[in-house]
Every structure is written in structure tokens, then in C-alpha cells.
Amino acid sequence: MPVLFFDIGATLADAREEADGSLTLRPRPRVLAVLDAFSDLRKGVISNPGSGEGAAEQAASALHEAFPGRFTDDSLVHWGPKNSRAIFDEAVAGAAAEGHPASAADECVFVGEDHQERAFARQAGLRTAAHPVFTGAALENRPVLWARIEPTGGLDLSALESVANQSEVVPVHVASTRLVLAMASMRGAEALEQAGFTVDLRGPVGDTAAFLIRDDRPPAPGQGLAAAEDRATSRAMSAFAIVAEEVAGSTASPLLPLGPAPGGVYVAAPADAPIEEVHLPGAKPGHTERLLPDPTLLSRPAEAWALGLAGGPAQDLAEPGGPEAAAGDGRASPQTIAAVRAAVTPEVLRGHVARISGVEPLREGEALLVRSRHSSAEDNPHVVEALADRFLGLGLTVRLHRFRWQGRRLFNVEAEHQVAGADSTVLITAHLDSTASDGEFVDDNGDPRPYDPAVDPAPGADDDGSGTAAVMAAAECLHHLLEEGRTPTRNVRFVLFNAEEQGMVGSKFYARAAAAEDDRIAGVFQMDMIAGRQPGSTPVVEIHAGSSVPGPVVGASDALGALLADTLPAIDPTVTVQQLTGPSDPAIGRSDHASFHERGWAAVAVSEDLFGPTGEQNGTGTRKYHTPGDTLVDVDHSPQHAATVARSVTATAFTLAGL
Known part of the structure; x- marks a missing residue:
């Protein structure tokens, strides 16, 4: 019988420690809906609460407060480091313990944002999902892919958000109003295409994470004569080749090119690739950006507050979206x-x-x-x-x-x-x-x-x-x-x-x-x-x-x-x-x-x-x-x-x- 195991921090919830040492967990967007959609399956936790005295008990209390009634089987809750496959082997053994229907490793799913932890879970035989939205895809052994999504015609980011939030799609970077990098299952990609979006699938998410590597090299001679799209593609391929060569001796798995990005190239990298230490020739500060999956990335709820400043320095924020003259x-x-x-x-x-x-x-x-x-x-x-x-x-x-x-x-x-x-x-x-x-x-x-x-x-x-x-x-x-x-x-x-x-x-x-x-x-x-x-x-x-983000944030x-x-x-x-x-x-x-x-x-x-x-x-x-x-x-x-x-x-x- 399948068992779903979830990481807590960042995957299920955002964790915050108060000055008195108390822990608060805030459920991430779309998480509660996913948990409730699989209410008939056993659910557990594989998470590291830290090594302090009482850390596991504190984490368990915060978990039950944030997700009441959703993690009821304490035998499926495993606390400890996830720096090897050991805790995942332990979780599988516990899932098949006396009193439970037998669960083979490949029937269990680990849902976790951290790509290193997913790699350890796979070593233990579990299926994995990079975000709770893809829990069903992991259960059904359906692949999740990196996808470049382009709104076409009259479609915009709000239309994309509407489709994404109803399907197996999670954005990781909004490059512009015309390009979004995302994770998507084939089912999610089909939903996007049916809605009129162009979807370019680039390869499996698996145990990788996405990065934007900026390229500060001067343009190559003659490059300015090519079309802008061709220049961007050529430059991205060149940058990717340099990055791949630098990490080649450090990783057992190859990097995956995800195409041109604003000022550089998107790269999907396995956990053992020291991607943050790679410096393209002439690299300036901030040359590498880690991209995080987030269903709310398209909505930018903070924009209402930016509107109050967008009118100029003598504007103030009184109510969201309504600038009022400041003294x-x-x-x-x-x-x-x-x-x-x-x-x-x-x-x-x-x-x-x-x-x-x-x-x-x-x-x-x-x-x-x-x-x-x-x-x-x-x-x-x-x-x-x-x-x-x-x-x-x-x-x-x-x-x-x-x-x-x-x-x-x-x-x-x-x-x-x-x-x-x-x-x-x-x-x-x-x-x-x-x-x-x-x-x-x-x-x-x-x-x-x-x-x-x-x-x-x-x-x-x-x-x-x-x-x-x-x-x-x-x-x-x-x-x-x-x-x-x-x-x-x-x-x-x-x-x-x-x-x-x-x-x-x-x-x-x-x-x-x-x-x-x-x-x-x-x-x-x-x-x-x-x-x-x-x-x-x-x-x-x-x-x-x-x-590079369009909208009120620019003027503000x-x-x-x-x-x-x-x-x-x-x-x-x-x-x-x-x-x-x-x-x-x-x-x-x-x-x-x-x-x-x-x-x-x-x-x-x-x-x-x-x-x-x-x-x-x-x-x-x-x-x-x-x-x-x-x-x-x-x-x-x-x-x-x-x-x-x-x-x-x-x-x-x-x-x-x-x-």
C-alpha cells in the first residue's frame, strides 16, 4: 500500500523560530489541497528538526498545529538528518511494520524540495516529487519535466496562473511577460497547450535544481550581426558549455541545459554539482541565482503595495493600491x-x-x-x-x-x-x-x-x-x-x-x-x-x-x-x-x-x-x-x-x- 512521506521545511511549510525558541510552521501554497486530495493514503514525515534537546517534540507539536488531522500515524513520522539514504530506508521499513499493509520501497513516495534529499530517497528505492503538486505524478510514476512556457496571442501571466493553479504546473522563474520557466508533468503541459500556451519541455526534473547563470563576457566578434534570438541561444549554449566543463569532474550526473535566460543561461544541476562556485570569465557579483518553485510566483501579491510608491517620492502608502500624498x-x-x-x-x-x-x-x-x-x-x-x-x-x-x-x-x-x-x-x-x-x-x-x-x-x-x-x-x-x-x-x-x-x-x-x-x-x-x-x-x-520583473515594481x-x-x-x-x-x-x-x-x-x-x-x-x-x-x-x-x-x-x- 502506498505511503506518502513529506519533508516539512520549505516543502510543506515555512519555518520560523521566535526569540523564546518556539517554532511556527506556515503551510505553503497548494499544500493543504494536496494533502486533502490524498486523504485515503497513509501519510508520514521525513524531516530534520535539528539536534537540540526536545527539537523533535517541538517539531511534532508545530506539525500537528499547522496540519491538524493530516498526520495521525506517529509511526510514519521520522526525525533526523537526511544526509544519506539511512533515514529513508528506516521510513520504508516502518511503513511495512507489523500492523500495516506491506509497503515496498517503490510504492512509497518522498515529497521534498531539496534535490539532494530526493537523490538519497531514490537510492533507498522511493519515488520522489520535487513539489507537493506532483505527488500524484510520483504515485503514478509519471515524469515531471523542466518546461519553458510562452504566453502567445492575447494570453498573459494571469491567464497562465489560472491554468497552472488547476494543474500539475509550478513556476520557478518569471523571465518576462513572454517567458516562464516551470516544472510540469505531461498532464500539466497538455493543460497549458490546450489553453493556448507554447510549452517547450527540456528534460526531467528528477534530482536536479534550477539555476540562472549570468554571463558577463563581452559579445563575441560578429555576434551583433545575428538576430537577437539566435544571439541569445548561441551565447547560452557557449555559457552552458563552460559551466558543464567546470563541474564535469565533480558530478556523477550531467548538467541539463534549460535554454537562454535573462543575461545568461538556465541550468538544471544535480546536488553534487558545485554550481555556486562556477565563475564564467569576467563574472561580476551575483552571477548565480538559485530558482525556487512557488505557485504564487505568477501572481505577485505584493504589487498592490508597490503601486503606492510608483507615483514618485512624494507618494505614500495608505491602503494597498491607493497612493496618498505624504506630508x-x-x-x-x-x-x-x-x-x-x-x-x-x-x-x-x-x-x-x-x-x-x-x-x-x-x-x-x-x-x-x-x-x-x-x-x-x-x-x-x-x-x-x-x-x-x-x-x-x-x-x-x-x-x-x-x-x-x-x-x-x-x-x-x-x-x-x-x-x-x-x-x-x-x-x-x-x-x-x-x-x-x-x-x-x-x-x-x-x-x-x-x-x-x-x-x-x-x-x-x-x-x-x-x-x-x-x-x-x-x-x-x-x-x-x-x-x-x-x-x-x-x-x-x-x-x-x-x-x-x-x-x-x-x-x-x-x-x-x-x-x-x-x-x-x-x-x-x-x-x-x-x-x-x-x-x-x-x-x-x-x-x-x-x-526584469514587469509591473508596478519598476516605478516603485x-x-x-x-x-x-x-x-x-x-x-x-x-x-x-x-x-x-x-x-x-x-x-x-x-x-x-x-x-x-x-x-x-x-x-x-x-x-x-x-x-x-x-x-x-x-x-x-x-x-x-x-x-x-x-x-x-x-x-x-x-x-x-x-x-x-x-x-x-x-x-x-x-x-x-x-x-
Whole structure:
């Protein structure tokens, strides 16, 4: 008799830990409908709750609260690591235990988003599904394929959403109004084609995950003479060939090309392919984007909130979709600027960077010096805990947003000042992890060897220790303002994303969960590398508002960028502002702000001079990008420049929040 086993985190629900340690699970879209559609089948869980005392009991309680009456057989619930086939073998044995009809492994189905876990389940003989929507396909042994979907004629994304939500189709990336990458069964593909959509099936999902690899190489000679579609296809094939060659010795299974993507190529990769470590020649920051399946990706429920800002800086959000004139002109007041200048200083920023990059102990009075914040490094969870504790000390409501990546349990850190009756929330964000994947390492014999993220140093003082420090300083500034009796009219939320260097996966999980909860976000200010300034160069700040996502998010993000551009001269009149937007913005999709664009929220990424004035050359920021040399004492690391950016972002965000 078939048994359905489900992973919890990200697959069934989004997991959130409160400051008191309690766990909340929020069911993912379409999940409850799937569970109820198979109410006649036995259902179990294979999930890793963590190794802490009482973790399994806490997870079981949260599971039953989120899914009452749907997982009633405790003998089918298995807690533990999924880093081998062992727990899946255990689950199959339990399914055939005394008192149950016998269940062979190939009658059991494991439903899990993580492609590594699906690979282990297949080794144990189970059928697998990459999303709950494909549970029926797995039961019936029907394949699920990667699909490029093109609306034709008068069809649009809303029509696509309507068909997808009634069939076995789950989007993973909206490239434009004319192209969506998705997972689809043959049954789902037929439903799309019957509705008039063009469907190009590319190969089985199986144990793969999808990535967008951006190609920053200059055009080949003569390439400009070919038709645009031919150029994109040729370039995508060339980029894929380079990527496939780089990982060929690391994976037992080949990569699957999924065709041209905005600025690069779509790739489906097995779990053992180190796809995040691949750098095409001339790769710029944010060259790899991990794509997550999500039924709500087509609807972009956040767009109603973007409409309020799309009218320009002097607009406000009162009700979703209804802009209302704000008091004043949207510029930061002298009082706010003065408070920010006093709290967000080069010295404060330097102190935060010193603690999280290993120059000083992570916590006062303790010995731990951070060696690396890479998601694979043992110091990463210690940094998460220290940052969360610092936020708690400032009186903020702190939550840890749990997700798994490459077999590891990781956390985004969220801290919020909540305002009664607030209509929305302003986010100030950065990423807390680091990498040194571009560094040069040698073995004991002095021979070159690959970067080992688990043990090699990755101080990441600029990328993105500088942004993390700015978020912490902004939180401290808000604390001072609240002590003085000033209060915002909107919630102010500080978020530090994990695993940005792994294809922005932390912010992807965060924004996906926020969209599922219908979070009301007025705007997102992401700081990613803000301390780099080469000696003697003109101080330059880049404001990236460009988005490939159509709709209100475009104008709303431009409006956020304009607010920040107005604030910068008040902080430092000598700074040169590069306000980048539209399809020519070289940072489209390259930092954590893109995860919010994808959902329809207004967002900007603020950085040092990374791309240069045209986006086609290196700027005057750090030259130690992704190397062990990205340290606080690097000649290109300027706490003064970081303070200019951090002050400008803090003042702008606080003004949007009503301070």
C-alpha cells in the first residue's frame, strides 16, 4: 500500500523560530489541497528538526498545529538528518511494520524540495516529487519535466496562473511577460497547450535544481550581426558549455541545459554539482541565482503595495493600491539626519565588521575569532546567534527564519520594531555570509587546490560585513530615537540573509515565505558591499533599482532609488551618485533585493562602485572580492565610505517609515 512521506521545511511549510525558541510552521501554497486530495493514503514525515534537546517534540507539536488531522500515524513520522539514504530506508521499513499493509520501497513516495534529499530517497528505492503538486505524478510514476512556457496571442501571466493553479504546473522563474520557466508533468503541459500556451519541455526534473547563470563576457566578434534570438541561444549554449566543463569532474550526473535566460543561461544541476562556485570569465557579483518553485510566483501579491510608491517620492502608502500624498517632500528631516550622523559612524561600523570578520572576538569577553561566515563554515551559526542576541538587546522582536541548503540547517535573522496600526513595513537588509571562492589556495606540498569553504578563511569584511555592520548600526540608531521619544508610523524591520553567496538562496526563501503570508512591505533597502573605495578615487555610490520583473515594481523601485539619491548629498555633498535603473542596470537579479522584485515589492540594492559608470568595466570598489584578502585592513576598505552609504540608507528608510 502506498505511503506518502513529506519533508516539512520549505516543502510543506515555512519555518520560523521566535526569540523564546518556539517554532511556527506556515503551510505553503497548494499544500493543504494536496494533502486533502490524498486523504485515503497513509501519510508520514521525513524531516530534520535539528539536534537540540526536545527539537523533535517541538517539531511534532508545530506539525500537528499547522496540519491538524493530516498526520495521525506517529509511526510514519521520522526525525533526523537526511544526509544519506539511512533515514529513508528506516521510513520504508516502518511503513511495512507489523500492523500495516506491506509497503515496498517503490510504492512509497518522498515529497521534498531539496534535490539532494530526493537523490538519497531514490537510492533507498522511493519515488520522489520535487513539489507537493506532483505527488500524484510520483504515485503514478509519471515524469515531471523542466518546461519553458510562452504566453502567445492575447494570453498573459494571469491567464497562465489560472491554468497552472488547476494543474500539475509550478513556476520557478518569471523571465518576462513572454517567458516562464516551470516544472510540469505531461498532464500539466497538455493543460497549458490546450489553453493556448507554447510549452517547450527540456528534460526531467528528477534530482536536479534550477539555476540562472549570468554571463558577463563581452559579445563575441560578429555576434551583433545575428538576430537577437539566435544571439541569445548561441551565447547560452557557449555559457552552458563552460559551466558543464567546470563541474564535469565533480558530478556523477550531467548538467541539463534549460535554454537562454535573462543575461545568461538556465541550468538544471544535480546536488553534487558545485554550481555556486562556477565563475564564467569576467563574472561580476551575483552571477548565480538559485530558482525556487512557488505557485504564487505568477501572481505577485505584493504589487498592490508597490503601486503606492510608483507615483514618485512624494507618494505614500495608505491602503494597498491607493497612493496618498505624504506630508512634506519625502526628504529626511534635519533631526533625522543629525541622529543618524551621531549613531552611524565609521568607528561603530568598524567595530561591527571587526567582530564578524575575525579581527576582534565575536562577543566581548569570549575567545572566538570568526574565521569564515560561509554557510558551510562552523562559525556561521555562531555569528547568527551573536547578531540575534544583539538585536534582542536593542529591544527588538527577533525571529530566526529556518531553511536548509546543501544538507545544512541555516537561518536568516529578522529583528523588528512593530508599530500598532501600521499599514506596512520598511526593510533594511544585508547578507551575513561570506565566501573566498576566488582566492588562491595551496596544499601541504604548495600545489594549487580548490577552495574549501568549510575550513578556509573568508573574512568578508566588505562582502558583506560592511552591509551587515550598517544594518546593526541602523538598528542601534532606531533604539536611540525610540529612547528619545520619537516613533515611526510604519514597522521597521532589519533582516540579515544567509547563504546569499549560494545563489541568494536565503533571501529567496525569506521573500517566498513573506509573499505567502501576504506581508505588507513598503520598501526594501539592501546594502551589499558598501566599504570598498580604492585610495585616491572619487567617492561613488551605486543605487540599483533595475528589475526584469514587469509591473508596478519598476516605478516603485525607481521611487525608492530617487529618495535615496536625494538623501546622499545631504550626508556627503562630495559623493558621486550613480542611479542605475531599467534593463541596463548591471545589478538586475544580482543581490538580495531581486528576491523582493520577484514578488512585486519595491526594492533597491546600494553598493560601492562595483560596476563602473557603464556597467561594462570594473569600478573603484574593492579589488579583493571573494578572496581571503577582503579584510578590515585591506587598503580598499573604507569605514568612512561605508558610513556615507549606511547613513544615507538609514535616513531614507527611517523617513519612509515616518520618522
